[in-house]
Amino acid sequence: MTGKHPARSGDTRIKAVLGPTNTGKTHLAIERLCAHSSGAIGFPLRLLAREVYDKVCAIKGPKEVALITGEERIEPPGARWLLCTAEAMPREAGTRAFVALDEAQLAADRERGHIFTDHLLNTRGRDETMILGSSTLEPMIRSLLPEAEITTRPRFSTLRHAGATKLSRLPPRSAVVAFSAEQVYAVAEMLRRFRGGAAVVMGALSPQTRNAQVELFQSGEVDYIVATDAIGMGLNLDVTHVAFAGLSKFDGVRQRRLTPAEMAQIAGRAGRHQKDGTFGTLSGGGRDVAFTDEEIYAIEEHRFAPLSHLFWREGDPRFDSVDTLIGDLEAKPETPGLVPAPEAIDLAVLKRLAEEPEILAGITSPRQVARFWDACSLPDFRQHGAETHARFIARLWQDLRHGELGSDYVAARIADLDRPDGDIDTLQGRIAAIRSWAYICQRPDWVLARDEMAARARAAEARLSDALHGRLTERFVNRRTAVLMKTMGKDANLLRVELAEDGAVSVEGEIIGHLDGFRFVVDARTGHDDRKLLLAAAERHMAELLAQKASQLIASEFGELTIEKGEILREGQPVAHLREGKALAAPRIELARELGALAPQQRTRLAEALEVWLVRELAPLAPLTRLEEAARDPQAGTELRALLLAVIAGRGIVLRERAGLAQVPPERRRELRKLGVTIGALDIFVPALLKPAPRKLLRAIGVDRRFVREDMASVIPGGQKLPAGYRHAGKQAIRVDMAEKLFRAAHESRAAAPGKRRFVIDTALGTSMGLAPGSFVRLMREAGFRKIPAPALAEGVFGPPEPDLWEWRAPRKDHQSTARPAAPKPREGSAFAALADLIR
Numbered sequence: 001m002t003g004k005h006p007a008r009s010g011d012t013r014i015k016a017v018l019g020p021t022n023t024g025k026t027h028l029a030i031e032r033l034c035a036h037s038s039g040a041i042g043f044p045l046r047l048l049a050r051e052v053y054d055k056v057c058a059i060k061g062p063k064e065v066a067l068i069t070g071e072e073r074i075e076p077p078g079a080r081w082l083l084c085t086a087e088a089m090p091r092e093a094g095t096r097a098f099v100a101l102d103e104a105q106l107a108a109d110r111e112r113g114h115i116f117t118d119h120l121l122n123t124r125g126r127d128e129t130m131i132l133g134s135s136t137l138e139p140m141i142r143s144l145l146p147e148a149e150i151t152t153r154p155r156f157s158t159l160r161h162a163g164a165t166k167l168s169r170l171p172p173r174s175a176v177v178a179f180s181a182e183q184v185y186a187v188a189e190m191l192r193r194f195r196g197g198a199a200v201v202m203g204a205l206s207p208q209t210r211n212a213q214v215e216l217f218q219s220g221e222v223d224y225i226v227a228t229d230a231i232g233m234g235l236n237l238d239v240t241h242v243a244f245a246g247l248s249k250f251d252g253v254r255q256r257r258l259t260p261a262e263m264a265q266i267a268g269r270a271g272r273h274q275k276d277g278t279f280g281t282l283s284g285g286g287r288d289v290a291f292t293d294e295e296i297y298a299i300e301e302h303r304f305a306p307l308s309h310l311f312w313r314e315g316d317p318r319f320d321s322v323d324t325l326i327g328d329l330e331a332k333p334e335t336p337g338l339v340p341a342p343e344a345i346d347l348a349v350l351k352r353l354a355e356e357p358e359i360l361a362g363i364t365s366p367r368q369v370a371r372f373w374d375a376c377s378l379p380d381f382r383q384h385g386a387e388t389h390a391r392f393i394a395r396l397w398q399d400l401r402h403g404e405l406g407s408d409y410v411a412a413r414i415a416d417l418d419r420p421d422g423d424i425d426t427l428q429g430r431i432a433a434i435r436s437w438a439y440i441c442q443r444p445d446w447v448l449a450r451d452e453m454a455a456r457a458r459a460a461e462a463r464l465s466d467a468l469h470g471r472l473t474e475r476f477v478n479r480r481t482a483v484l485m486k487t488m489g490k491d492a493n494l495l496r497v498e499l500a501e502d503g504a505v506s507v508e509g510e511i512i513g514h515l516d517g518f519r520f521v522v523d524a525r526t527g528h529d530d531r532k533l534l535l536a537a538a539e540r541h542m543a544e545l546l547a548q549k550a551s552q553l554i555a556s557e558f559g560e561l562t563i564e565k566g567e568i569l570r571e572g573q574p575v576a577h578l579r580e581g582k583a584l585a586a587p588r589i590e591l592a593r594e595l596g597a598l599a600p601q602q603r604t605r606l607a608e609a610l611e612v613w614l615v616r617e618l619a620p621l622a623p624l625t626r627l628e629e630a631a632r633d634p635q636a637g638t639e640l641r642a643l644l645l646a647v648i649a650g651r652g653i654v655l656r657e658r659a660g661l662a663q664v665p666p667e668r669r670r671e672l673r674k675l676g677v678t679i680g681a682l683d684i685f686v687p688a689l690l691k692p693a694p695r696k697l698l699r700a701i702g703v704d705r706r707f708v709r710e711d712m713a714s715v716i717p718g719g720q721k722l723p724a725g726y727r728h729a730g731k732q733a734i735r736v737d738m739a740e741k742l743f744r745a746a747h748e749s750r751a752a753a754p755g756k757r758r759f760v761i762d763t764a765l766g767t768s769m770g771l772a773p774g775s776f777v778r779l780m781r782e783a784g785f786r787k788i789p790a791p792a793l794a795e796g797v798f799g800p801p802e803p804d805l806w807e808w809r810a811p812r813k814d815h816q817s818t819a820r821p822a823a824p825k826p827r828e829g830s831a832f833a834a835l836a837d838l839i840r
Contacts, residue, residue, distance in 0.1 A: 014124075016104075016131040016141045019153035020302045021268025022277075025132040026052070029100040032130060033081060034059050039098030040082035042089035042119055044106055045230060046072070050207045053083040070379055071438035072207075072458065086115050087379075091123055091315060099125035104133035105261075105307065107140075110251065113311030114341035120144070122315065136261055139306045143337050157271040159264075161296045164283035165243060167191065168633065172223035174241040176282065177231060177266050179249035185424075187245055187282075188226045188476040200472050201227040206431055208465035213472060226476075229266055242270040242279045247289055253342075260298040260305075263291070267299055311341035319369040322354050348386040349393050350376040359394060362401055374443065375400055381435040392436075400446060407449040411456060413437055418460035420467035424475060427468040434461045563617065566702025568610060576610055583628040584648065584703050585621040589614065618701075620693040623676050623686050624652060630675055639663040640671065643684070647677060651704040652689030653725060653736060659684045680740040681747075681783045683727065687737050690725045698724070714738040715770040727782075730775035742766055742776075743783045750808055758788060758805040784811040 017025050030052060033039040043049040046069040053067040053074075066079035068088045082090070086101070101123065107116035120131060121144065131141065131148070141148050167190050170176070176191070176198075178184045184200060191198040199217040201210055217225040218238055225237065229249065244266070248257045258266075271277020279299065281289050291299075298304055312335075317328035329347050332340050343351075350373065353359045363372050375397050380389040399405050414437055417430045434457060441447050441454035498506050503514045513522045562569050566587075568576040574592040581588040589610050591603060630636055631644040643664055646654045661669075661684065672679060676686050688694070692712045698704035706724040709716060716726065718733045726733040734742075746761050753759040766776040777787050786809070790802040 013127060014129045014131065014145055014148040016133070016137070016145070016148045016150045017153060018133055018135045018138055018141075018150065020134070020155045020264060022155050022157060022272060023153035024156065025153060026102060029102065029130055029132055030055060032128065033098055033100065036096075036098035036125075036127060038080040038096045039100070039125065040084060040089060040096050041100040041102060042084050042086040042123070044086060044103045044112075044116075046070070046085050047205075047207055047210050047230070048102070049083045049085050050211075051236070056081055056083060071381075071435045071442065071461075073442045073454070086112070086119060089119060089123065091118065094124055094126045096125055097127045098130070099123055099128075100130040100132060102132045104131045105137045106133075107137075107310040108307050110253065110311065110342045111344060114313035114315075114344070117310045117312045117338065118315035120310070134261060134265070134304070135302065136304050136307045139308075140310055140337055144310075144335070155268075155302065157276045159267060159271060159300055160276070160278050161291065161300060162241065162278035162280040164281045164290065166283050168195075168635070170195070170224065170243060170282075171241050173239060174224055174243055175231060175237065175239045175269060176224065176226045176243045176245055177229060178226065178245040179229060181228075181428075183245055184226050184228060191224050191226065192476050195224060197222040198224040198226050198476050200476060201225060201231060205428075205468070206435075206461050206465040208462055209431075209469045209472070212465075212469040216473065229262070231266065231269055236272065237269060238272065239269050240271060240275070240277055242267050242277070244279070244281045244289065247281070247291070260295050263295060264299045264302065264304065309337055309339045312338040313341040313344075313347075317373075319366040319373065322350075322360060322363060322369055322372065325369055325373055326351060326354065345380050345386050345389060346377045349390045352386060352390040353394055353397070356394070359397065368401070371400065372397065378436065378439060381439070382429070382432040396440070404445060405440070405447045407447065407453055410437065410441065410447050410453045414453070414456050414460050418463060420463055424468065424471045427464055427471060431461060431464045431468065434464060561613065563697070563700040565700070568614070576607075578701050583625065584651075584698075585618055585625045585628065587614075587701050587703075618697060620691070621689075621697055623688040624648065624694070624698075626675055627677070627686070630671075636671070637668060639665070640668050643672070644675075644677075647684060647686065651698050651724065652686040652694075654684050656680065656682055656684050678737070678740065680736065681743040683736045683740065685736050685740075690735060690737055695724050713770075715775075718775075728778075729771060730778035732770075732772060732775040734769070734771060734775075734779060738769055739779060742769075742771075742779065746780060746783070746785055746806070746808075750806075758807055760803045761785070761806045780806070782811065784809050 017028060019025060029041055033041055034056065041049075041052065043052065049067060049069055050072075053065060057065045060081055063076045064078075064080055066075040066082045067073070068075060068082055068084040070085065070088055080096075082096075084090075086106075089101075101116065101119050104116055104120055107113045107120055109116070123129075131137075131145075135152060138150060138152075141150060165171075167176075167187070170191075176187050178187055181202060184202060188198045188200050197216075199213040199222050201213050205213070214225070214237065216222050225231075225239070231237070244263075247263070248255055250256075267277075267279035269277075270279055281291065312333045314328045314331050318324050326347075329350075330340070353376065363369055375393055378389075378393060378396070380386075382389075384392075396405075399409075414434065417434045417437070419430065420427070422430070438454065438457040438461060441450060441457050444450070447453050500506070505513050561575065563578070566578045567574045568578065568589070576592055577590045578587040579590050589607055591607060591610075627644050627648055631641050631648060633641075636644070639660070643659050643661060646659045656679070661679065664672075669679060672684075676688055678685055678687055689698075690712060692708070692710060695704075695708045695712065699706070699708050704724060707721065709723040709726070712725060712735060715729070715732055715734050715738070716723070718728055718731050722728065722733050725735055727736055727739055729739070742765060745765055749761050750759050761780070763773070763776055766779075767773075771779070780787070786807045788805040788807060790804050793801055
């Protein structure tokens with residue numbers, strides 16, 4: 001078509017198959033493709049193109065099928081069936097028997113709509129053309145393609161609203177949809193804690209990583225998948241429920257609420273074929289994360305406002321000059337229903353570089369203009385924005401204008417990125433960068449030894465993808481891993497954000513403002529064109545920036561801080577008092593009376609800074625925090641929660657006979673081990689809380705006033721009052737976990753002598769700990785072991801004496817004692833006292 005009037009095709013073999021998700025539209029297109037002698041289908045995502053490519057290869061054979069995307073090109077000689085992304089789909093008419101365009105309603109998308117509109121109007125099959133999309137597209141089809149035969153298909157299954165659900169109660173086989181990488185990671189982390197793991201799928205992942213993550217979900221290894229809205233574009237998953245973590249997203253212009261049609265596109269992933277599905281939201285997200293009655297009706301009944309316009313841009317511009325090219329790309333259509341497409345990043349880069357004379361020098365022929373436009377059309381895979389991407393294109397053009405890129409140069413750039421080390425964020429950044437080079441290597445005349453370089457780029461992406469899959473699996477599935485990643489990942493439009501010591505905030509080295517206390521102030525010199533992008537980057541990193549600012553604030557204004565006797569001190573003077581909070585390991589900060597002269601705003605900032613510092617300082621109490629969280633979980637059951645409360649009340653240690661272990665079913669005791677709780681012969685305890693750091697912290701914050709042994713040695717001299725974590729052993733005392741080690745060794749010796757009442761216990765382990773023989777006997781007696789001394793050698797008899805023998809009798813049975821544990825009890829009115837009363 002031209003820049004003024006869209007071409008009208010007289011072909012009566014255009015079929016529009018419209019309807020909601022799960023109507024079999026894509027499956028129908030695959031059947032029709034395979035029924036023709038040749039054909040092509042354009043998809044909105046390369047992940048979907050790859051999925052269908054694998055299906056068609058299984059039917060026609062890999063030698064007959066091609067996959068064409070910006071970064072990947074598998075094109076056997078003479079391949080007759082093409083699976084493409086919409087951007088890479090050939091713009092042709094009648095050269096193939098069949099052509100289909102999937103998710104054609106994306107012609108109304110601000111960023112990519114003009115590409116789908118161009119195919120909708122111009123790309124045709126010789127025998128059959130099929131347009132697949134939402135029913136909202138029907139008025140535009142009737143207006144622009146009146147000759148098209150329109151078929152509406154009903155959804156195979158029903159879709160019903162299920163309301164809001166807590167993340168901890170999310171049903172199995174659920175997908176959680178979020179709208180930023182940070183939110184995806186945060187939800188996946190919580191699912192790892194609550195339900196053992198989740199797969200992660202985002203549009204920025206490579207096909208290998210995405211497929212590996214999906215396989216985790218499809219195979220049942222994990223029951224949950226967390227994804228961005230890319231999940232709505234035809235990815236087929238065995239999902240029964242879709243939960244929205246939010247109902248708004250940044251669309252490149254502003255943060256806005258999803259339209260009902262967009263909601264339905266995502267919610268429709270629930271229920272496949274004849275299996276019904278449900279959708280809802282995650283509770284706790286506020287009023288904005290809740291469907292209105294009108295939205296629920298629209299989604300359940302598949303009734304949406306029809307599209308009133310499609311975005312258009314000249315698909316066949318002239319290359320007489322750069323100015324002519326820009327003019328054609330900015331031309332306005334005269335056909336009703338078509339509107340000019342917003343300025344995409346390729347046009348923004350073209351216009352930006354057209355302002356630089358040294359770039360335009362030598363671009364005189366139509367061939368050079370077309371080549372320059374191809375360079376500007378390189379996708380911004382790294383999502384750096386027009387300004388940064390333009391600099392990358394300018395550097396690339398310096399080589400392309402004179403010919404092709406040297407293979408040595410390209411190989412070096414690929415090798416720089418081909419490093420599978422680093423965290424999730426680092427690997428995603430490298431994959432995004434390698435996609436740029438994969439795209440460059442796919443161009444027919446950009447790189448010397450093109451096929452070899454393209455193979456290297458694909459191999460590098462595969463290795464990085466394997467590494468990323470490993471990191472994602474370890475991070476969100478492997479329960480042994482407890483280390484949080486350093487950053488929560490970058491969203492599509494985020495750049496590198498840094499906070500200087502003076503409070504200046506910079507993005508990619510450009511100062512855009514500063515932190516005034518905890519308030520971000522924009523630099524007035526920030527350019528208007530970059531303002532929204534840079535502010536969005538700063539906003540998404542604000543939590544990190546505030547944490548850095550809090551650390552600087554404490555270091556500069558308060559000096560060295562310590563925690564002693566329930567107070568935060570500076571040089572021995574109280575800065576704040578620690579009061580009982582919602583949990584033992586999360587005390588509430590109350591600023592010292594001496595700071596009452598500060599302005600309210602300053603007091604708030606100070607309290608926020610201290611809270612950030614305190615959270616970091618109390619990290620060694622994380623095992624206690626997990627116990628408190630489990631004790632508050634109604635699903636734990638009354639008996640298990642009662643035992644957990646006893647352990648918490650004992651600050652990590654409780655006598656077994658007072659814990660009520662007998663009331664806990666054996667199958668539930670495994671959950672104690674998962675929480676780090678050891679069920680010992682005489683004590684139930686948390687080994688991680690027997691280290692010096694957590695014991696000192698519990699005493700310092702005022703929740704355990706018992707004396708703390710600095711080194712927490714295994715065996716110490718006894719006394720009337722023992723330090724926290726020890727039990728009596730004659731005239732000595734032994735740490736409870738070391739005592740349990742001796743008891744287990746003794747029971748192993750007993751088990752090694754089956755059928756015998758008496759057995760031998762090796763006392764060397766106790767001796768190595770420093771336990772005297774008499775103390776060892778007294779300790780073992782507590783656990784039911786009684787020593788039977790060996791008879792002395794008869795007079796005149798020589799040789800080694802016989803070993804002492806031992807007998808064992810269970811010292812007591814587990815029971816639910818009414819006595820309180822010998823440890824600090826919760827203060828009256830506290831959260832844990834109330835919880836204990838509720839359980840009793």
